[in-house]
Amino acid sequence: MEISVTESGDVRILSFQGNLDTNTSPQAESEINGLIDAGSQQLLINFEKLDYISSAGLRILLATAKKLKASQGDLKICCLNETVQEVFDISGFATILSVSKTEEDALGAF
Amino acid sequence: MIIRELSKPRLLWDGLILVLIIISCVMVPYQFAFNQSNALSGFQIIYLIDLFFIADIFLNCRTTFRRHGVEVSDRPSCTSHYARRLMIVDILGSLPLDLIAWILVGNGQVLGGSLVLALRLLRLLRIVRLFVILRRWEAFSWSNPGALRVVKFLVSILLLMHWLACIWFFSAFASGFPADSWATRAGIAESGPVAQYIRSIYWTITTMTTVGYGDITPARSVEYVLSAIIMLMGASLYAFIIGSVASLLSSMQAAKNSHWERIDSVTEFLRQRHVPAALDAKVRNYYEYVWEHDRGMDKNAMLNDLPGPLRLEILLHLASNILKTVPLFKNCSPVLRDELLTSLESRTFTPGSSIANEGEMGRSIYFIVEGGVEIISTETQKSWGTLGEGDYFGFLSMVLGERRTATTRAIGFCDLLILDKENFNRIKAEFPEFNDVLKHASAERTEQISELVMEGIIL
Numbered sequence: 001m002e003i004s005v006t007e008s009g010d011v012r013i014l015s016f017q018g019n020l021d022t023n024t025s026p027q028a029e030s031e032i033n034g035l036i037d038a039g040s041q042q043l044l045i046n047f048e049k050l051d052y053i054s055s056a057g058l059r060i061l062l063a064t065a066k067k068l069k070a071s072q073g074d075l076k077i078c079c080l081n082e083t084v085q086e087v088f089d090i091s092g093f094a095t096i097l098s099v100s101k102t103e104e105d106a107l108g109a110f
Numbered sequence: 111m112i113i114r115e116l117s118k119p120r121l122l123w124d125g126l127i128l129v130l131i132i133i134s135c136v137m138v139p140y141q142f143a144f145n146q147s148n149a150l151s152g153f154q155i156i157y158l159i160d161l162f163f164i165a166d167i168f169l170n171c172r173t174t175f176r177r178h179g180v181e182v183s184d185r186p187s188c189t190s191h192y193a194r195r196l197m198i199v200d201i202l203g204s205l206p207l208d209l210i211a212w213i214l215v216g217n218g219q220v221l222g223g224s225l226v227l228a229l230r231l232l233r234l235l236r237i238v239r240l241f242v243i244l245r246r247w248e249a250f251s252w253s254n255p256g257a258l259r260v261v262k263f264l265v266s267i268l269l270l271m272h273w274l275a276c277i278w279f280f281s282a283f284a285s286g287f288p289a290d291s292w293a294t295r296a297g298i299a300e301s302g303p304v305a306q307y308i309r310s311i312y313w314t315i316t317t318m319t320t321v322g323y324g325d326i327t328p329a330r331s332v333e334y335v336l337s338a339i340i341m342l343m344g345a346s347l348y349a350f351i352i353g354s355v356a357s358l359l360s361s362m363q364a365a366k367n368s369h370w371e372r373i374d375s376v377t378e379f380l381r382q383r384h385v386p387a388a389l390d391a392k393v394r395n396y397y398e399y400v401w402e403h404d405r406g407m408d409k410n411a412m413l414n415d416l417p418g419p420l421r422l423e424i425l426l427h428l429a430s431n432i433l434k435t436v437p438l439f440k441n442c443s444p445v446l447r448d449e450l451l452t453s454l455e456s457r458t459f460t461p462g463s464s465i466a467n468e469g470e471m472g473r474s475i476y477f478i479v480e481g482g483v484e485i486i487s488t489e490t491q492k493s494w495g496t497l498g499e500g501d502y503f504g505f506l507s508m509v510l511g512e513r514r515t516a517t518t519r520a521i522g523f524c525d526l527l528i529l530d531k532e533n534f535n536r537i538k539a540e541f542p543e544f545n546d547v548l549k550h551a552s553a554e555r556t557e558q559i560s561e562l563v564m565e566g567i568i569l
Binding site: 053054055058059062063066083086087089090091092093094095096 | 505506509510512515545546548549552553555556557559560563564566568
């Protein structure tokens, strides 16, 4: 699992590559928490190169969204592949997490 | 104008005709045997009833019929179908031929009775129409065929007894009540028609039921012959009555009997295997629920027995409540709804029974139709909340390909619709809208689902 962080204005963009599962979610969690602790309030997670997400990955997304909401921040997600989109649709997470099709759309929504 | 065979007005008209047939079949032979006069009180009634039967002939020409299960509704076909079958019988039984004969030749005699009244007996042919109507009701429109068979049976027996009583009395009347006739010996030759009828029907019933007190006995050849025939009919009828009543009673309770038979055999099996009483009580409780809910019918087996389109029609009717209340169906197109209905399996869970177990791989989605479900951690027995009617669960473990991290248990009796993984994937591939439908259905519960996921609960 590789996570690269880039910036676009105030927004930190995390690009995930590989699988976000029980094994890799602690790494993702510490990366995200590190950014929030450093003062980043606007995060965009790009899933373009993500192959698979497990319940542990979903948990991190939900926890991050909750944490940022509490501190007036914002989490947006973009570029979901078919499987991940399906999980979001069926679980209804697509309605509580802000999901965009492209990175540009997501950035424009902040 | 074409009248549909099973339309409400036609069935109501049939009901009226049925009553008039019974009145005709009682009055006409009574008038012939007991009251040999044209100037009797029922005279006008008979002709009034004739008008209804003549109208019935015209209506029958315009009534649809079924050919190979398809309703034929063009008028020439309806008329020719009726003409080939019962039109002649209906015409003979409805036209006032007695009135025509009376106008033409006056009141002549036949077999010692009035010719006019003898011709009036042709109205007994209406009995054929009675069976046609009852058969139509039985086949298509009667909700309780057992009760209808009882009515048919009782009407047939009572009419037969009435007719035999009339024949028995007429045997004495036609020969002018000779001294050795049964009526003279019984002292009713000069009595009024009511007393005469009571004695006649009394003798018929005692003879037909094989009681035969012997207070009224035959003495003349014609009476012996009649008695012998009625005794033979009575003996056969007696056996028929006993057999039919037993069969009717058992067929009326067929569903309940088969339900009890099933419970008995299950109880016997459990007793033989020394199953604890508490478990035995649970099984009985389940059958009690199945009886109250579905009258003991195995819905899935019954539905699988029907051809596809008919099964779908029944499912749509049975599920009419679910279609309105379960969010899944609210946003479906009719095609997707039909596909889902035929793919879902209906199951009932008993109170406290596990529906989907912790540690299992998700292979189905469960939609709650009736009842409630509790989410429980098996080890700690901690409850993570409940799900109610209209909610669904089981999809996360199925879509994520993970094991369930909690068990779902039925709170009371719980009716669920289950969609297995194969059907889920097939429907998803065939109907891209299915994801949207699920998205809408889960929208109201997203908070609860996300809280469960945060707690590590995957169903």
